[in-house]
Amino acid sequence: MSNATFPVSKALQKKPLSPNTNSVSREAAEEAVRVLIRWLGDDPSREGLTDTPARVTRAFGEWFSGYSESPADILSRTFEEVAGYDDIVIVRGIGFESFCEHHMAPIIGTAHVAYLPDRRVIGLSKLARLVDIYARRLQIQEKMTAEIVNSLQVFLKPKGAAVMIRADHHCMSTRGIRKHGTDTVTSSFTGVFRSDPLWQQRFLHLVGLC
Ligand SMILES: Nc1nc2c(ncn2[C@@H]2O[C@H](COP(=O)(O)OP(=O)(O)OP(=O)(O)O)[C@@H](O)[C@H]2O)c(=O)[nH]1
Numbered sequence: 001m002s003n004a005t006f007p008v009s010k011a012l013q014k015k016p017l018s019p020n021t022n023s024v025s026r027e028a029a030e031e032a033v034r035v036l037i038r039w040l041g042d043d044p045s046r047e048g049l050t051d052t053p054a055r056v057t058r059a060f061g062e063w064f065s066g067y068s069e070s071p072a073d074i075l076s077r078t079f080e081e082v083a084g085y086d087d088i089v090i091v092r093g094i095g096f097e098s099f100c101e102h103h104m105a106p107i108i109g110t111a112h113v114a115y116l117p118d119r120r121v122i123g124l125s126k127l128a129r130l131v132d133i134y135a136r137r138l139q140i141q142e143k144m145t146a147e148i149v150n151s152l153q154v155f156l157k158p159k160g161a162a163v164m165i166r167a168d169h170h171c172m173s174t175r176g177i178r179k180h181g182t183d184t185v186t187s188s189f190t191g192v193f194r195s196d197p198l199w200q201q202r203f204l205h206l207v208g209l210c
């Protein structure tokens with residue numbers, strides 16, 4: 001279990017650069033793809049590959065759209081808690097696709113995101129959007145887990161938040177050590193989920209781990 005420092009760093013709150021508005025032009029990105037194709041030993045000007053650099057940059061824009069989205073924006077719309085509800089809110093099994101920052105290889109996984117409301121709740125879809133904002137960046141699993149839990153704590157201000165992620169790292173299964181069928185589990189807690197073993201146990205029970 002991680003001991004991510006809290007409160008969250010200022011960097012988390014800054015609006016990140018978008019792949020479309022940063023200092024590298026789309027033309028330069030497409031040229032980089034052509035260089036890679038040449039480096040592989042193929043010819044970027046042959047018929048089947050002429051449109052590939054444009055497709056690849058478009059695909060990267062989608063896979064890495066998290067750089068142009070801000071957790072503050074999606075977590076700003078909250079609702080008064082329904083009177084009398086005083087238990088965990090959890091969305092389980094949020095599927096995501098990410099890419100490891102070491103090899104840019106896919107990380108395919110699921111996240112469980114929970115919080116204990118302090119008067120306010122948030123639309124459930126926003127928890128899944130929060131996962132995607134951080135998944136659609138170059139990541140390591142530990143950082144992604146901590147970023148999700150910390151931004152939920154900072155912007156929603158619940159009594160506590162808990163995140164658990166299970167993922168398959170393709171850099172471990174399709175290359176290098178080539179171990180298939182492994183998964184990596186990380187978790188991160190704030191507030192009561194961190195300070196009170198009973199709340200933490202309850203979260204683990206809800207995600208089916210105890
Ligand atoms: N802690 C952590 N490590 C990761 C994650 N994703 C990939 N890695 C690891 O990052 C490490 C990078 O190791 P390096 O030795 O620099 O790179 P490498 O020579 O390609 O390593 P191998 O994968 O062992 O061939 C590898 O051990 C990967 O398994 C992640 O989310 N968290």
Ligand SMILES: [Zn+2]
Pocket residue numbers: 100101102103104105169171172
């Ligand atoms: Zn990797």
